[in-house]
Amino acid sequence: ELATGGDCKRDCRSHVFRGLDATYRRVRKSCLKEKSPVLSCLRGPSPRNNSLLRKHVHCCERAEGTECRDSCVRALKESASESEVIESMSLGGCGLVLPYKEPWTCFLRSESKQVEVAPEAKAPLDSAKMQCCQKARSGACWSLCYRTFSREWDMYTRFSEECLASRGESQLMQCINEVEEPCELGCNGLSFCTNFNNRGLELFRSCKADSDLAARLQWDAWKEEKAIRLQGVALPVGDVTLPIGDVAGCLPHVWKAVACALHVKPCHQRGHSVAIC
Known part of the structure; x- marks a missing residue:
C-alpha cells in the first residue's frame, strides 16, 4: 500500500507472494524510481543498515546535488550490503560509478580503511x-x-x-x-593455425607457439569428446555441454578455424573478444 506507482505496486505484490531474489530485484528497480518507502518496509529493521549508515553517511555530504545526497542517505538506510548501496545510488540520481568522483571516492576510502x-x-x-x-x-x-x-x-x-x-x-x-593481451600487428610461424600466417597488416592478441599448440589440443578434444563446454551460460544448470557431432568428418576446416580463432585471438573492429556463444 505504500507504493504510489503502478509498476512498484505490482512488483511489490509479486515479491510478497513469491519471495524470490529475482522478484526483489524488480521491486528495487521499479520502486527506486519513485523514491518509495516500499523497500525499507519489505526489508524491515536490520542492524546491518545502521552499520552501513554509520560507516558511510559522511560520504553523502560530498555528493553533488540534492538528488544524489538524498539517494545516498536513503540507500544506506534501506540496503543490506555495499553492492546494493552502490546500485541504489547509481539508479537514484548519482549516475555512473567513477572512482575519481565524489561521493564514490569517499566510499572507496572508507572501505579501504575498514x-x-x-x-x-x-x-x-x-x-x-x-x-x-x-x-x-x-x-x-x-x-x-x-x-x-x-x-x-x-x-x-x-x-x-x-x-x-x-x-x-x-x-x-x-x-x-x-x-x-593488447592487439599486436602481424602473425607468422604457426604450424597448426597456418591460415593466420603471413597476415602482416592484421591485429592479433595471441599469435605465438603456445596458442597454436592450445588450438591443436582444443581441436583434438572436440574430435574425441564430440562436444563443446560452454561456461558462464545464464541458465540454472550453470555450464552447458553442447553436442557437436563428428568435427573431423563434418566441416573440419570450419571447426579448425574456430579453435584457432579462440586461441590465437584475431582482433576485430567491432569487438576484440572472441567467443563461440
Whole structure:
C-alpha cells in the first residue's frame, strides 16, 4: 500500500507472494524510481543498515546535488550490503560509478580503511585494469573489480566467476582482455593455425607457439569428446555441454578455424573478444 506507482505496486505484490531474489530485484528497480518507502518496509529493521549508515553517511555530504545526497542517505538506510548501496545510488540520481568522483571516492576510502587484508593477499595496484571497472554494469561487479585490482588479488577467482563469465558484463570482460593481451600487428610461424600466417597488416592478441599448440589440443578434444563446454551460460544448470557431432568428418576446416580463432585471438573492429556463444 505504500507504493504510489503502478509498476512498484505490482512488483511489490509479486515479491510478497513469491519471495524470490529475482522478484526483489524488480521491486528495487521499479520502486527506486519513485523514491518509495516500499523497500525499507519489505526489508524491515536490520542492524546491518545502521552499520552501513554509520560507516558511510559522511560520504553523502560530498555528493553533488540534492538528488544524489538524498539517494545516498536513503540507500544506506534501506540496503543490506555495499553492492546494493552502490546500485541504489547509481539508479537514484548519482549516475555512473567513477572512482575519481565524489561521493564514490569517499566510499572507496572508507572501505579501504575498514577491510583488513592478509599480507600475502596484498599486491601492487593495477591501475590499467582498475580503469576497466567503470565498464561494469552492476554495482556488485564494480565493487568486486575495484577490490580485486586495488589490493585484494585473492578476490580474482570470485570476480572471474561472477563477473567475467557473465554475458551481461561483456564490456568489462573486453576491457580486461585488452589490458591483458593488447592487439599486436602481424602473425607468422604457426604450424597448426597456418591460415593466420603471413597476415602482416592484421591485429592479433595471441599469435605465438603456445596458442597454436592450445588450438591443436582444443581441436583434438572436440574430435574425441564430440562436444563443446560452454561456461558462464545464464541458465540454472550453470555450464552447458553442447553436442557437436563428428568435427573431423563434418566441416573440419570450419571447426579448425574456430579453435584457432579462440586461441590465437584475431582482433576485430567491432569487438576484440572472441567467443563461440
